[in-house]
Amino acid sequence: MTDTAQSTDLNLQVDRRGFLKGCTMVAAALGISEAMIPKLVEAATSAQRPPVIWLHFQECTGCTESLLRASHPDIGRLILDIISLDYHETVMAAAGHQAEKSLHDTLDKYAGKFLCVVEGAIPTKDNGIYCKIAGRTAVDILAEVAPKAAAIIAIGACATYGGIQAAQPNPTGAKGVQDLVSGTPVINIPGCPPNPISFLGTVLHYLTFNRLPVTDNLGRPLFAYGRKIHDHCERRAHFDEGRFAEEFGDFGHRNGYCLYKLGCKGPETFSNCPSARFNDVDVWPVSVGHGCIGCTEPNFWDTMTPFYERLPNVQIPGTSGITDIDSAGKTILGVAAAAVGIHAAIGIGKKVIKGCGCKNENKES
Amino acid sequence: MIYEKHYVWSILLRLYHWSLVSSVVTLAITGFYINTPWTLTTLEGTGLYPMLTMRNIHSLAGYLFTAAILVRIFLLIFGNRHERILDLLPVTSRNIKNMSTTLCSYSYLHDCQDEERLGHNVVAGVIYVLTIIVALFQMASGFYLRLPESVFWQKWGVMLFGTQQHARFEHHLMMWYFIVFALIHIYLVIWNDLKHPDGITSSIFTGNKFRPRSIK
Numbered sequence: 001m002t003d004t005a006q007s008t009d010l011n012l013q014v015d016r017r018g019f020l021k022g023c024t025m026v027a028a029a030l031g032i033s034e035a036m037i038p039k040l041v042e043a044a045t046s047a048q049r050p051p052v053i054w055l056h057f058q059e060c061t062g063c064t065e066s067l068l069r070a071s072h073p074d075i076g077r078l079i080l081d082i083i084s085l086d087y088h089e090t091v092m093a094a095a096g097h098q099a100e101k102s103l104h105d106t107l108d109k110y111a112g113k114f115l116c117v118v119e120g121a122i123p124t125k126d127n128g129i130y131c132k133i134a135g136r137t138a139v140d141i142l143a144e145v146a147p148k149a150a151a152i153i154a155i156g157a158c159a160t161y162g163g164i165q166a167a168q169p170n171p172t173g174a175k176g177v178q179d180l181v182s183g184t185p186v187i188n189i190p191g192c193p194p195n196p197i198s199f200l201g202t203v204l205h206y207l208t209f210n211r212l213p214v215t216d217n218l219g220r221p222l223f224a225y226g227r228k229i230h231d232h233c234e235r236r237a238h239f240d241e242g243r244f245a246e247e248f249g250d251f252g253h254r255n256g257y258c259l260y261k262l263g264c265k266g267p268e269t270f271s272n273c274p275s276a277r278f279n280d281v282d283v284w285p286v287s288v289g290h291g292c293i294g295c296t297e298p299n300f301w302d303t304m305t306p307f308y309e310r311l312p313n314v315q316i317p318g319t320s321g322i323t324d325i326d327s328a329g330k331t332i333l334g335v336a337a338a339a340v341g342i343h344a345a346i347g348i349g350k351k352v353i354k355g356c357g358c359k360n361e362n363k364e365s
Numbered sequence: 366m367i368y369e370k371h372y373v374w375s376i377l378l379r380l381y382h383w384s385l386v387s388s389v390v391t392l393a394i395t396g397f398y399i400n401t402p403w404t405l406t407t408l409e410g411t412g413l414y415p416m417l418t419m420r421n422i423h424s425l426a427g428y429l430f431t432a433a434i435l436v437r438i439f440l441l442i443f444g445n446r447h448e449r450i451l452d453l454l455p456v457t458s459r460n461i462k463n464m465s466t467t468l469c470s471y472s473y474l475h476d477c478q479d480e481e482r483l484g485h486n487v488v489a490g491v492i493y494v495l496t497i498i499v500a501l502f503q504m505a506s507g508f509y510l511r512l513p514e515s516v517f518w519q520k521w522g523v524m525l526f527g528t529q530q531h532a533r534f535e536h537h538l539m540m541w542y543f544i545v546f547a548l549i550h551i552y553l554v555i556w557n558d559l560k561h562p563d564g565i566t567s568s569i570f571t572g573n574k575f576r577p578r579s580i581k
């Protein structure tokens with residue numbers, strides 16, 4: 001194991017052992033047989049593997065950072081090793097005109113063959129002026145690159161579904177790739193950030209089988225997003241047994257009980273976090289005591305907040321106020337009960353005054 | 366005045382009604398529990414599984430609820446003449462007239478020409494049809510939550526509701542529809558029972574309503 005000082009450098013060399021280890025981890029995540037590992041390795045080292053153009057738009061570069069640095073170092077280097085990055089603003093050596101030239105060379109030379117990875121949302125409001133690179137808007141760049149790509153991998157919550165920029169009221173009109181591209185296959189690897197294994201698995205699947213992995217209805221590969229977090233969570237037994245942490249730091253929390261009552265969104269979120277886990281020490285949010293915030297789901301900034309409540313709030317019509325769903329329900333029920341009470345009181349009042357409520361009753365009595 | 370007994374509600378409709386009532390009550394209680402489990406187990410190894418049990422009961426009641434709704438949809442088409450959809454909605458001139466006289470009498474206006482009618486009044490009819498529609502959405506969101514990996518429910522769930530979180534939110538919201546419905550419904554049943562001697566409340570148990578012999 002390299003020492004810490006060294007591993008914080010971007011070491012682009014990966015030794016054979018690390019390479020095989022990485023491929024094995026990916027094969028496990030993909031759920032493919034051990035016997036296929038040599039094929040993965042072959043595809044990953046093939047001289048004909050497609051170049052990759054990595055576009056950064058409206059984002060924080062956190063996905064790249066977590067892919068290349070914080071995660072399992074072998075995986076990070078593997079990514080750089082197997083995909084030949086012809087254009088990646090964060091890691092490429094070229095800059096300025098040189099970088100743009102390299103982008104256009106790849107576009108021309110490998111039209112229809114290269115893989116495009118998009119990180120970040122695309123702002124569409126006001127002709128897309130909220131994100132410009134080399135004087136061109138993100139909308140324009142995507143429109144130029146997307147039709148020439150063999151396939152597009154949208155990585156992260158932003159590139160897939162818009163991310164935090166697209167949260168209400170979405171001032172820049174931010175959108176995910178799938179909303180803007182048609183004709184080129186798009187696969188979504190959402191998450192904030194997504195697990196490197198999910199990304200690498202998708203790339204290796206593509207290199208090995210020459211097609212993108214099977215996805216769900218939201219465009220996410222099933223091998224990584226096929227199960228709810230809740231269904232693979234190590235705290236699940238506590239959930240079923242009704243043992244919950246009521247607040248951070250209480251008895252239940254200290255004893256590793258389920259985080260459901262602290263707003264854990266595991267029951268509504270599809271991801272492989274509990275099984276793939278993050279970093280060298282195999283952790284994930286719930287394992288270290290914080291509920292899932294649902295970052296792999298579309299519009300999670302709007303639907304999964306408040307993060308420490310079960311369900312989103314409701315807007316009170318005609319005002320800017322919000323309230324939780326059960327207070328709203330109880331208010332409506334209260335109004336209905338009051339209406340029932342008034343209705344009954346009028347009926348009784350009329351009877352008392354007139355001795356009778358309506359014509360019909362006259363007839364019957 | 367001599368009253369005649371008329372058979373109005375078939376056994377299937379009455380079964381439907383009481384399956385619906387028992388399932389909705391169970392679903393609302395277990396639903397609240399699932400949202401905010403109010404018990405707190407700190408003993409380990411007791412094997413009580415309160416959350417698991419509540420979720421299982423919720424599912425079981427969900428299937429009863431589904432069966433009841435499917436029966437009612439069958440009766441909307443193949444039921445007796447009081448049970449069919451055309452008798453519930455303001456689509457014939459007789460029904461439109463009934464709708465206005467019912468609204469008139471519900472608002473205590475004086476000169477309401479109340480029609481003696483064996484089936485539901487049309488205001489109730491409209492609300493019952495609406496309830497069946499809401500119930501279908503409740504059912505669909507419930508199955509989407511229950512079977513998240515099923516290709517069928519995923520396709521429809523994403524189309525109708527959005528993500529699991531959307532579905533859960535809307536599922537919870539629709540529960541409040543049923544609660545408010547139940548309150549107003551039970552009130553109006555009692556109100557009608559006090560006002561008309563046709564025996565509306567017992568009709569949902571026995572299937573029979575009563576009305577004076579003179580009226581056809």
Ligand code: HEM
Binds near residue numbers: 395507543
């Ligand atoms: C009137 C009928 C129903 C009512 C009032 C009702 C109510 C509820 C409520 C309040 C919740 C909790 C959601 C939350 O706040 O987090 C819930 C969850 C759920 N309901 Fe229903 N529900 C009804 C019908 C159904 C049906 C027909 C099904 C289908 C089988 C179903 C399946 C579920 C499932 C699977 C969950 C999620 C449980 C979990 O994640 O552990 N529900 N329901």
Ligand code: HEM
Binds near residue numbers: 382385437448489547
């Ligand atoms: C103990 C309480 C209840 C009583 C005594 C009761 C009684 C009745 C009666 C008498 C009718 C026939 C009314 C008419 O002719 O218009 C009826 C119909 C109906 N009730 Fe209830 N009810 C009760 C609770 C509920 C609850 C809790 C629900 C659902 C949440 C419900 C749903 C319905 C529906 C949907 C119908 C229409 C039946 C149809 O589709 O034809 N009831 N109920």
Ligand code: SF4
Binds near residue numbers: 233286
């Ligand atoms: S901690 Fe979250 S994901 Fe884990 S069992 Fe509890 S609710 Fe489910």
